[in-house]
Amino acid sequence: MLIAAGALAVGAGVVPSVLRQPRTGAAILPGAADARLASDAAASPRRGAVVDLPGLEHANLRIACATCHDTREPNPLNAAAADLYLFHQGLVVRHGALTCLSCHNPSDYGTLRLAGGASVAFEASATLCAQCHAPQAADYERGLHGGMTGYWDTSRGERLRKSCIDCHDPHAPAMPAMRPTFKPIDRFLPPREEHR
Amino acid sequence: MSEQRRIELPVLGGVSRRTALKGVGAALGVTAFAVAVSPLRRVAGELTADEYFQKHYKELDEREKEAVLARLQEAAREEAGRNDITVSDDPPIPGVKFAYAINLSVCNGNGACVEACHRENNHDRDTNQSYIRVLELPRGSLGLDGADSTYTHEVPAPDKFYMPVQCFQCDNPPCVKVCPVEATWKEDDGIVVVDYDWCIGCRYCEAACPYHARRFNWKAPRVPAEEVNPDQGYLSNRIRPAGVMEKCHFCLHRTRRGRLPACLEACPTGARIFGNLLDPDSEIRAVLRHKRVFVLKEDLGTEPSFFYFFDR
Amino acid sequence: MRVGNDRPTTPVPARGLAGYWRDYPRFLWRMLVLATDGSLAFYAWMTALTAVFLVGANAWANQVADGMIRTHMTDHVSWGLYIANFTFMVGLAAGGVMMVIPAYLYHDRRMHDIVIIGELLAIAAIVMCLLLVTVDLGRPDRFWHLLPFIGRFNFPISMLTWDVIVLNGYLLINLHICGYLLYTRYLGRRPSARWYVPVVMLSIVWAISIHTVTAFLYSGLGGRPLWNSALLAPRFLASAFVSGPVFIIATLLVLRRVGSTLPIHDSAIRTLVRIVRVTILINLLMLASEVFTELYAGGSHTASARYLFFGLDGHGALVPWFWTGVGLNVAAAVLFLIPRVAESAGSLVVACAMAFAGVWIEKGMGLIVPGFIPSTLHEIVEYQPSLTEWRVTAGIWAFGLMLFTISIKVAAPVLSGRLGASGQA
Incomplete structure (x- = not known):
């Protein structure tokens, strides 16, 4: 098991990847995805765990997943951080009944694995998500799910779309609770005491 | 009043004492009035x-x-x-009519849109003014009873849902109808705008709007120089004079150049969808095609260009 | 009575343009002299009103300089004391017609003698209306945008432009009637019916229109369920025909007391009392049917009414205010129905004052403010006028009373024939 790419903020190199979607609206999910995501590869974070082990001289050492997993036998029943040791301590997994190997590819920890067994690059993780989250994936394709910035009129400028894992931690994808920080200051509207 | 005594004054020879006293009284009155309204000079000089x-x-x-x-x-x-x-002053784009939609299943009431609007549109810093209010509503009803936008607790709260409200750019806008001086009107791209230099500040539109979408400048807005958004439009986010109405204009200084509105870009949940209603391939048309949408207070016949929907 | 430094003049010369140019300025001058002459009590009264007016003018000037932030209005309750008083004042102006109708349609001679008081009241009240709207404007300096042909007058779409037309029209109509009657009486002539009776008939229709249009201003707003009622215009008229006549009754009683030369006959007062006996009950009936309709069906559209009647979610600032108004109206109605009350000036003035205050509450703050509470998004922000608003409003009331006092003071000797171009009677 490894600590993988995306929004999981274990290491310093984890930057949200951003999908650039042209106006044509071609599918970014299964199939066509790889080609478009290739352009992002250079910018995507290096995978692996950044570790700061006590006594180790080179702090912030980045260790590739395969360093360990090449030599270990995967346990398909592992589904929680408590089952793991070394790098995975403290990892919160709250994602339905999924186990680690539902998504991670035991035969190549540098990739993810679709339900049918095909491997898929980390950059195309949306393809993996879409297997279960079809309605969201369909909405995403139509531009109805997920945040974006830039241009509504893509003939005039670029639109940057967020990927699934920019907003959803793949290990615990529910949106985190937030606290509103900005409120109108209405005169004569007494600040209500904390709500029920 | 039969007395007709005359007093001799060097200048006003032959004026009755009563008339002279009246003159003094009138002069005093005029002077007092001039002093009373002298605060007007504070503003008269600026214009x-x-x-x-x-x-x-x-x-x-x-x-x-x-x-x-x-x-x-x-x-x-x-x-x-x-x-x-x-x-x-960007003109409307031919063939474009703007519309907005919000996914209420996704919106969690965090209010990032409220703040983004505040900054983008050079709103008064003292009142946290914004064109958007996010209502916290009890689940179990689509009525607005029990609405509250002052909540500060963690969101989403259990048994609540959230509904951001801003100008719906109605196709039958009551605010435009009531304006006595045509200071507010609907542009060709559907945006209802205000000429801040023409509005007389009667606030009839504010009474007429069923959505609390209009705001009045009760004082001159204060924006620190370093926080001013320099990209300003005549009908949109230039700093407004005191005493006039203002309202959401779908960030027309951005959207008329093809950009997305500030509130949409700021939304961390991706609940907001914006686009050209006349383009069959636009996201907003996809919302209308694939989602069951509703508009607020449809019974009033205002025909908003602003839709709400739920995923689940 | 001798006035100012007036010299006896020769009888009115034959009318001609030259004569007019000579007579009319002299008429104005004598009116001005007359207006500023009086007893010590008169001077004290006018000085007090001037003082209040100056305080109001100062408060308004500061409001213009600092912005409407000086008021306690908000984006939630965006109209307050000013517009509440405006609405009431339109009713007062329209209420004067309750003297005109008996005088001209029913040829009540006693009423005819003093009908000008109703018309002068209309003038003062309309001037107050215009001032109350002006002080409510965020940009009074831009009033010219509202002028037809010069600005952009959104007629006939905006009800506010209708209001501008009917209010100014009513002002002109009454200025014409009063001015014409006073001037001809001053010249010692019989007013020619051709020149004013058609205008009087028009003024009757017009009086109805000013209050109907003002009601449409509110009832046309679909987003404000409390106002969005077909009963609003009839209610406005009914309450106007209470507040106008009671104010005139009280004025007549006061004028008698201060020894006015106007021929104030008991029968005129009795006619007005009879009118109030009916209108005050109609007004209460309409109020009751509003209350019933709002409360029996329930629903969120009735939230404003529930806020007004009983309070909502722990907010109830207007509840005592509203029930005070209802109490005053009911008590006044009962008093008016007791014959003995109308017989004594003292008790009649009390009944009039109660009815007047009752309507002021019911149609003023009791109607305008709850229209905004809860807001269209069902948030509750309450409202209480600021000191600035009270001062400005008081200043306008003082100005209106000054206008009314002076105009009666001028009109009385002219109409009673004690002052004319041909000298003092």
Whole structure:
């Protein structure tokens, strides 16, 4: 098991990847995805765990997943951080009944694995998500799910779309609770005491 | 009143004492009145003839409009001490009618849109003014009873849902109908705008709007120079004068150049969808095609260009 | 009575343009002299009103300089004391017609003698209306935008432009009637019916229109369920025909007391009392049917009414205010129905004052403010006028009372024939 790419903020190199979607609206999910995501590869974070082990001289050492997993036998029943040791301590997994190997590819920890067994690059993780989250994936394709910035009129400028894992931690994808920080200051509207 | 005694005054020879006293009284009265209304001088000096006699937006020809924009830009630069401020006036794009939709299943009431609007549109800092209010509503009803936008607790709260409300750019806008001086109107791209230099501040539109979408400048907005958004539009986010109405304009200084509105870009949940209603391939049309949408207070016949929907 | 430094003049010369140019300025001058002459009590009264007016003018000037932030209005309750008083004042102006109708349609001679008081009341009240709207404007300096042909007058779409027309029209109509009657009486002539009776007939219709249009201003707003009622215009008229006549009754009683030369006959007062006996009950009936309709069906559209009647979610600032108004109206109605009350000036003035205050509450703050509470998004922000608003409003009331006092003071000797171009009677 490894600590993988995306929004999981274990290491310093984890930057949200951003999908650039042209106006044509071609599918970014299964199939066509790889080609478009290739352009992002250079910018995507290096995978692996950044570790700061006590006594180790080179702090912030980045260790590739395969360093360990090449030599270990995967346990398909592992589904929680408590089952793991070394790098995975403290990892919160709250994602339905999924186990680690539902998504991670035991035969190549540098990739993810679709339900049918095909491997898929980390950059195309949306393809993996879409297997279960079809309605969201369909909405995403139509531009109805997920945040974006830039241009509504893509003939005039670029639109940057967020990927699934920019907003959803793949290990615990529910949106985190937030606290509103900005409120109108209405005169004569007494600040209500904390709500029920 | 039969007395007709005359007193001799050097100047007013032959004036009755009563008349003289009346004169003194009148002079005192006029003086007192002048003193009473003297605070008016504080504002009278700030207004130039060009500003005072500026024509209605729709009556300005190209040359006059340029002069007005140049004057406003100069004033804005001087006020903020910044040379990067521009005041533009982007026209509607032919073939474009803007519409907005919000996914209420996704919106969690965090209010990032409220703040983004506040900053983008150079709102008054003292009142946290914004064109958006996010209502917290009890689940179990789509009525607005029990609505509250002042909540500060963690969101989403259990058994609540959230509904951001801003101007719906109605196709049958009650606010436009009631304005006595045509200071507010609907543009060709569907955006309801206000000519801040024409509004007389009667607030009839604010009473007429069923969605609390209009705001009044109860005082001159205060925006620290370093926080001023320099990209300003005549009908949108230039800093408003005191005493006039303002409202959401779908960030027309951005959207008329093809950009997304500030509130949409700020939304961390991706609940907001914006686009051209006349383009069959636009996201907003996809919402109408694939989602069951509703508009707020449909029974009033305002025909909003702003839709809400739920995923689940 | 001798006035000012007036010299006896020769009888009115034959009318001609030259004569007019000579007579009319002299008429104005004598009116001005007359207006500023009086007893010590008169001077004290006018000085007090002037003082209040000056305080109001100062408060308004500061409001213009600092912005409407000086008021306690908000984006939630965006109209307050000013517009509440405006609405009431339109009713007062329209209420004067309750003297005109008996005088001109029913040829009540006693009423005819003093009908000008109703018309002068209309003038003062309309001037107050215009001032109350002006002080409510965020940009009074831009009033010219509202002028037809010069600005952009959104007629006939905006009800506010209708209001501008009917209010100013009513002002002109009454100025014409009063001015014409006073001037001809001053010249010692019989007013020619051709020149004013058609205008009087028009003024009757017009009086109805000013209050109907003002009601449409509110009832046309679909987003404000409390106002969005077909009963609003009839209610406005009914309450106007209470507040106008009671104010005139009280004025007549006061004028008698201060020894006015106007021929104030008991029968005129009795006619007005009879009118109030009916209108005050109609007004209460309409109020009751509003209350019933709002409360029996329930629903969120009735939230404003529930806020007004009983309070909502712990907010109830207007509840005592509203029930005070209802109490005053009911008590006044009962008093008016007791014959003995109308017989004594003292008790009649009390009944009038109660009815007047009751309507002021019911149609003023009791109607305008709850229209905004809860807001259209069902948030509750309450409202209480600021000191600035009270001062400005008081200043306008003082100005209106000054206008009314002076105009009666001028009109009385002219109409009673004690002052004319041909000298003192």
